[in-house]
Amino acid sequence: MPPSSIAKQWEPIVNAVCGFVFFVGAFSFSANMSQIATKADVIALSTRLSDLKxxxxxxxxxxxxxxxxxxxxxxxxxxxxxxxxxx
CATH class of the missing domain: 1.20.5 (Single alpha-helices involved in coiled-coils or other helix-helix interfaces)
Structure with a gap:
């Protein structure tokens, strides 16, 4: 098989794997951002509670x-x- 036909065979698989890796990375980034927001909310809440003392x-x-x-x-x-x- 010529190298170009091998590349054509593997191209959809490589694209699918790259797309999946990108999706997982984006999802992980989104989850980390929501955790950061949650930590900020907890800090703000504890500050508000200390203000109430x-x-x-x-x-x-x-x-x-x-x-x-x-x-x-x-x-x-x-x-x-x-x-x-x-x-």
Whole structure:
């Protein structure tokens, strides 16, 4: 066989292998980029959480307690209204 016919036989196989390698490389690059974004998100989240410590935490806790008291008051009012309707 002349060398040109051998090259023609192997050309589609080589092209397919090169295409596959390119696809795997692109997929791997994409996966690495998403991991980097995830790590950046985790760093940003931990920064936000550290910002919440201290005075912010106390303020948030006080707000939660106020909301719990308001919810309890509203539940008691609703129960009282239901009792009054039944009578």
């Amino acid at each position: 201290g005075a912010d935490t106390e303020r948030i806790q006080a707000r939660l307690e106020a909301l719990e008291k308001e919810l309890t008051r509203l539940e008691l009012e609703r129960k009282l209204e239901e009792k009054l309707r039944r009578k």
